Amino acid sequence: MKKRIAIFASGSGSNAQKIMEYFKYSNLAEVSLVLSNNPDAYVLQRADNFEIPSHVFDRKTFYESDEVVDILKRLEIDLVVLAGFLWLVPANLLKAFPNKIINIHPALLPKFGGKGMYGDRVHKAVLEAAEEEHGITIHFVNENFDEGEVIQQAKFKVDADDTLETIKFKGQQLEHQYFPKVIENLLKKYN
Numbered sequence: 001m002k003k004r005i006a007i008f009a010s011g012s013g014s015n016a017q018k019i020m021e022y023f024k025y026s027n028l029a030e031v032s033l034v035l036s037n038n039p040d041a042y043v044l045q046r047a048d049n050f051e052i053p054s055h056v057f058d059r060k061t062f063y064e065s066d067e068v069v070d071i072l073k074r075l076e077i078d079l080v081v082l083a084g085f086l087w088l089v090p091a092n093l094l095k096a097f098p099n100k101i102i103n104i105h106p107a108l109l110p111k112f113g114g115k116g117m118y119g120d121r122v123h124k125a126v127l128e129a130a131e132e133e134h135g136i137t138i139h140f141v142n143e144n145f146d147e148g149e150v151i152q153q154a155k156f157k158v159d160a161d162d163t164l165e166t167i168k169f170k171g172q173q174l175e176h177q178y179f180p181k182v183i184e185n186l187l188k189k190y191n
Contacts, residue, residue: 003029003187008085011037013043013073014150015083015175022180029187037062037087045124059180062090069096078190082141086118089141100145101141102186104179106171108138108153113146123168126158134158134167136174138182143180154178 005023007016013034018140020031034047034054047054060083061067069092072080082103089101105113107122117125126134135155142183158167 002027003190004032004074004076005029005079005081005183005187006033006035006075006077007031007081007083009034009041009043010038010086011043011084013041013046013084014172015179017046018176019081019083019180019183020046020052022184024050026184028184029078030032032077033071035068035071037085043084045091053189056154059087059191062087066092067163072096079183079187080141081179085120088115088143088145091143094141094143098136099140100190102151102183103131103139103141103146103148104128104175105137105139105146106168106175107137108133108135108155109139109146113137115145117146120164120168123164123171127164127173131158136178138172138179152178152182 007019009016016034023029023031031052034043034052036043036056039056044054055071057068080101081099107113112122112125134157135153137153138151140151142148156170
């Protein structure tokens with residue numbers, strides 16, 4: 001039986017799209033559900049394009065009920081993937097899926113991580129700090145933003161003439177290259 005992946009995303013969902021593409025014809029796994037805290041997130045359209053069901057929830061439902069956990073359990077989800085999901089994962093979800101929730105962060109953690117550090121904010125901070133290298137981190141999720149055990153990092157050189165757009169592009173290339181493969185390797189380890 002195929003492993004089942006649930007993707008959480010809050011926005012456009014370019015990583016979610018790459019994951020859906022990667023596993024579309026896989027014998028190992030499938031994306032079974034896309035969840036979002038944003039009813040207007042473009043990731044929902046991407047899920048629809050792949051004929052993958054989606055579910056939208058609000059803050060109260062996420063933090064004060066077991067509705068989301070119950071849906072994931074009912075679908076027998078093997079791995080929860082955060083792909084541009086901006087809320088802290090609540091304890092009930094962490095407990096229900098121990099070491100089965102991963103996230104991608106657009107920086108080399110522990111640098112440029114934590115609450116409020118996402119998207120362009122991260123890249124601006126990297127440029128302001130005149131960092132010589134930048135990259136991505138794929139990590140397990142725990143009760144704190146961006147502090148879970150690192151699974152894999154990938155980096156690139158920041159060139160003197162790099163702008164916000166160019167480092168964002170370089171980072172996204174690494175995200176799209178590594179994230180689906182890391183997911184696949186993790187799923188191969190699960191019985």
